[in-house]
Amino acid sequence: MPIDATLPYDSDNIFAKIVRGELPCNKVAETEHSLAFHDINPLAPIHILVIPKGKYVSWDDFSAKASDAEIVDFTRLVGKVARGNGCVEQGYRLLANIGKRGGQEVPHLHVHLFGGAPLGPMLSA
Ligand code: AMP
Numbered sequence: 001m002p003i004d005a006t007l008p009y010d011s012d013n014i015f016a017k018i019v020r021g022e023l024p025c026n027k028v029a030e031t032e033h034s035l036a037f038h039d040i041n042p043l044a045p046i047h048i049l050v051i052p053k054g055k056y057v058s059w060d061d062f063s064a065k066a067s068d069a070e071i072v073d074f075t076r077l078v079g080k081v082a083r084g085n086g087c088v089e090q091g092y093r094l095l096a097n098i099g100k101r102g103g104q105e106v107p108h109l110h111v112h113l114f115g116g117a118p119l120g121p122m123l124s125a
Contacts, residue, residue: 003107005058005099015108019053029081033073036081036113045116046085046092050078056109058098078111087115093122 010016017023018037025037028048039047052074056062062071082092092115097104 002100002103002105005060005104009055009057010107011055013107015051015106015110029077031073031077033070034077036077044114044119046087046114048081048113049110050081050113051108051110057107058104058109059096060098062109078113082113085115093119
């Protein structure tokens with residue numbers, strides 16, 4: 001069920017628990033402000049989620065409220081994970097679902113990194 005990304009941050013969401021170490025994840029990389037882990041239900045041969053560790057529901061509040069250090073750290077980790085998983089030469093896709101119309105299900109900002117195969121059209125008709 002897509003979430004309302006304008007609601008306040010819910011500290012009980014599943015990615016908050018992963019950040020706090022209360023739930024496991026299949027970690028790919030970690031920095032001071034960000035974490036990357038494999039999606040539990042991969043939709044491509046490479047399907048990695050990159051999240052900020054801070055309490056941001058979506059791209060909207062992250063881009064408005066995160067510190068420069070958090071934004072730089074997050075952006076660089078997305079690029080590093082793509083390079084580190086051999087995605088750059090063949091190409092890959094980044095996707096962030098935001099709110100109800102975006103189909104966001106977990107109310108903690110995450111970027112999906114898809115790769116490892118041709119990914120088809122951006123959206124199905
Ligand atoms: P979204 O629809 O953009 O909110 O995507 C949420 C993503 O989180 C989905 O691709 C899920 O498969 C993934 N997901 C949910 N729970 C976990 C988990 N515990 N570990 C890794 N990925 C998860």
